[in-house]
Amino acid sequence: MNAVTLLKEMETLGAREFRHRLDKMLRNPSRPCRVMLHNKPTFVVLPDGDFLQIMEVIEEIKDSGLWKKTVQKLQKESKKKHPWFWSKEWQKKEREVDQEIKAGRVHRSSSVEEFLKELKA
Numbered sequence: 001m002n003a004v005t006l007l008k009e010m011e012t013l014g015a016r017e018f019r020h021r022l023d024k025m026l027r028n029p030s031r032p033c034r035v036m037l038h039n040k041p042t043f044v045v046l047p048d049g050d051f052l053q054i055m056e057v058i059e060e061i062k063d064s065g066l067w068k069k070t071v072q073k074l075q076k077e078s079k080k081k082h083p084w085f086w087s088k089e090w091q092k093k094e095r096e097v098d099q100e101i102k103a104g105r106v107h108r109s110s111s112v113e114e115f116l117k118e119l120k121a
Contacts, residue, residue, distance in 0.1 A: 061067045079086045100106060109115035 058067075084090060109118060109119050
């Protein structure tokens with residue numbers, strides 16, 4: 001069985017069902033499953049053997065050069081759909097934000113109220 005077939009045959013869970021079954025799944029991951037949030041596959045829980053199989057396929061794709069071509073194609077499509085994001089000005093601001101995060105000059109709020117208090121301070 002190849003990795004694509006494995007992913008297609010997985011059981012798909014909603015977020016609520018996943019929360020209820022998480023403990024059992026992590027203790028005994030005998031069956032792969034995808035977890036869906038807002039009707040989009042968000043992440044996958046796999047037994048070790050299946051995970052290793054998928055990683056091998058990914059390495060083969062990377063070694064063949066297909067990974068790089070796919071990333072480039074997706075970036076090109078993104079630039080067409082979101083030209084404002086890829087403008088020089090926006091990218092400059094993105095780099096500035098990355099530097100602020102690396103320097104630790106950010107505040108994470110656990111609630112809206114906390115966020116608003118921080119803004120007023």
